[in-house]
Amino acid sequence: MTDSDGGPDEGAAPDADAAPDTRDGDAPDLTLDAFYDALESAGRPLLTATELSRLLDCTQTEALAALEALAGSGRVESADVEADPTVWFPTDYKETADRERIVVFPGRRQVVVDAPSQFTRAQLSQFAHLEDANREHGYVYEVREEDVWAAPYDDFAGLERTMRQALGERNEALEEWVKSQWERARKFRLRSHEDGYTVLEARNADLLGNIAERELDEGQLRARISDTEAWVAEESVAAVKRALYEAGYPVLDTRHLDTGEALPLDLRVDLRDYQHEWVNRFVEKRSGILVGPPGSGKTVAAMGVMSAIEGETLILVPGRELAAQWKETILEHTSLADEQVGEYHGGKKEIRPVTVATYQTAGMDRHRHLFDDRKWGLIVYDEVHHIPSPIHRRSADLQAKHRLGLSATPIREDDKQKEIFTLVGPPIGTNWAALFDAGYVAEPEIEIRTVPWADDESANAYADAAGHERRQAAAENPAKIRETRAILRDHPGAKALIFVEYIAQGEAFAEALSIPFVSGEMPHARRRKLFDEFRNGPRDALVVSRVGDEGIDLPNAEIAVAASGLGGSRRQGAQRAGRTMRPVGKARMYVLATRGTEEEDFARSRTRHLQGKGIRVREREAETLDPGDRTGDDRTE
Known part of the structure; x- marks a missing residue:
């Protein structure tokens, strides 16, 4: 870093550009220039010691010592933030032109933030809805009734602290309205x-x-x-x-219901600190929804709840693959025996002390009495955002003593997510950014990549189409195959999932890239075999339809390419990015959109929920490609 005359920055150590020295276990010799380099690499104006340790390849203790030494010079400051680690930032950050600016419009209950930090976005997501993420005009948040009703706090004081941290000051008019809604939800x-x-x-x-x-x-x-x-x-x-x-x-549900038959079990896996907190909060409230990023261990936390409650449990899931996955996980991580855990769906009909059933089967009249007649101590609603749909909501009438929902994204494009919280319970979650900073979950690097038309014929077909056919023409732009091939070549050996919305497009990708296409039309046995090979074998890529959007555990996925999607579905965007969110490694997602079409707006909409959680989303244009450009060896089975 230099002054305007090109001379060295005052106070910078000699050889400021040199890499920090971490030999012999010593703390790295962190200069101000090196700290700015780390900020640039992270893409944010502040860092935690954990983040810095990863960037400098040293221990968290060594990074903290280096930060404290630099703070002694007065060039770096730190701040403790609610439910997050300590963050460190340059002293002159407050005076820079690029810092975030927050404007509150209490009459419209809107907050407009220019260049928001990751922390600010994460805090705002606790009580506000991200309405627009237009980089030119700033991030626009709206504070709605249902956002206040569902805010994950035990008292208003906690919500009030978060509001003041996010907004930087007290706003009496907005706080007064929020408090009135908080009290309304407790009448x-x-x-x-x-x-x-x-x-x-x-x-x-x-x-x-x-x-x-x-x-x-x-x-x-x-x-x-x-x-x-x-x-x-x-x-x-x-x-x-x-x-x-x-x-x-909204109605607070404090009933003391029967737990049914006792079901003692031991958990054979250690819970993380935040998972212990989830379990303790749920046991205290007896109902609620665990809201956390994919890869944060909600399924394991649910088994922690089962262990704490020790009652017979019904687990409801969207599909039979997920039912089989739940049974395998329960048998692996608890002391329950095979004869104690059953599946109930189109393929199996087993009612056991722990039963994993599909929403559709549990909601059918001819099966309902089997679930109604049993006194369940706990009902787990996996992928709980399905509850408001006509078929699935009937299962919410099953009112056990404990009702536990699981979802990374309890949002719906029809805005019926408010029904989830009243039928199942309030959110019990954590700040996504806190898990990223602590290294529990790999924060995905998300890039929206706009792709040119493959040829004039494709562009003309789009121009002549209308409505759904027009959207499908943009989604199936053949240039996306070439761009996907280039992305795979840029990440050799990485486990990759390629998501498509249309069967014909999936088949075209599979043929061009020599990669299997997994869709709902594929027999369950073949589908499960391919997923197992992706998890445990040498298979490094799959093309998948919506069957891969949720529930299927593919923990070693490193790359996700969304070649087409369901309009502007925020939940689908978060689910697909979530396929790469795991504790270790770099997680990357590429969202492809045909340049100059409404797909660009859809791509931004699908990533908006992630931006609201503090995840950075970048945009770039793909190169204009000739048919023979950027080719290479196709992946094989």
Whole structure:
């Protein structure tokens, strides 16, 4: 780093460009220039000691000592942030033109942030919705009712602290509105009466008479117990919660339900500190949703919950591959025997103390009584964002003592995610950025790459099309095959998943790249064999349709290429990026979009949720390619 006259920066040590010396276990000799280089490599204006240790290839203790030594010169400062490690930044960062600027519009309940840091984005995601990530006009966040209702805090003071950290100051008008919504979400609660039935309790008589009794259907409340309490029909509990939520009054569920038969089990894997926190918070609340990035160990944490509760458990999943995966994981990591764990779906019909069933099967009338008749101590809703759909929501009527949802992305494009929190429970999660900083999960490097048309014929077909055909023409641009081949050649030997939205496109990729295409049309046995070969064998690439979007555990995937996607689905974008989020290694995702088409906007929309979680998303243009350019050896089976 130099002054404007080109001379050395005052205070910089001689040979400032030299690599830090970490020989013999000594702390690296960290100069200010080397620190700026590290910031540039990380792509953010602040660092933790853990991040610096990875960049300098030294221990976290050595990196911390180096930072403290540099701080002694007055050129670097540190700050402790809520639920995150200490962050370090240059002293003059506050005076630079590139620093983030935050403007709050309390009347519209919007926050506009120019050049937000990773930490700020992560904090805002705790109570606000990322509406737009237009780099030219800044990140636009909207604070909605459902965001406040679902904020993962036990008291308003915790939410208030996060708001002030994210916004940098107190905003009385916005805080007053947020507090009113926080209190609104606590005006009704369900509790268990000492005689065994369920009671709806209102904060005051007016709420019970003018809100609850007006909004609920006849028969859902059997009788009044007092001016503020009513007896709830047992079969209507879920319907009562849903109706009051839609009326703008989320219901706290504090019932003490039967746990059913006891099921002692030991967990054979050590939980991380944050997983212990998840388990403890869930056991205290008895319902909730674990929200964390893919690879953060939500399934293992769920088994930790099973071990803590020791009750018979029903696990609901989207598909049979995931059911088999759950059973294998439970048998591997707990003391349960094979005869204690069953699967219930189109291929198997086993009801055991721990039963893994598909949502679709559990919601069918001819099977429902099998699940209703058993007293489950715990119901686990995996990929819980499916709950609001017509087929899956019937399973939410199963109201066990403990209801646990799992999802990296409890968002839906129809904005019905609010139903998830009232039917299952509030979010119990962690700050994604904290797990990235601590090294528990590899933060993915995400790049939107715009691709030119392969030829005039493809461009003309797009121009002549309309509606869905137009979107499909952009998605199936043949130039994406060449760009994907180039990406694979840039990462030799890396395990890669190539996602497509259309069957014809998947078949074209498979033929051109000599890579198997896994779709819903493939028999289950063949599909499972290919996934097993990708996990455990020499197979290093698969083309996959939506069957690979969620639930399937492919822990060694290093590269994800989204050749086409479901419009602007934020959840799909997060799920596909999540295939590469694991504790070790570099995780990379490439989102391909045909240049000059609406696919570019779709690509930005699909990555918006990730940006809101603090993940950096970069954009670049692919080179204009001739058919013979950037070819190489195709991958083989």
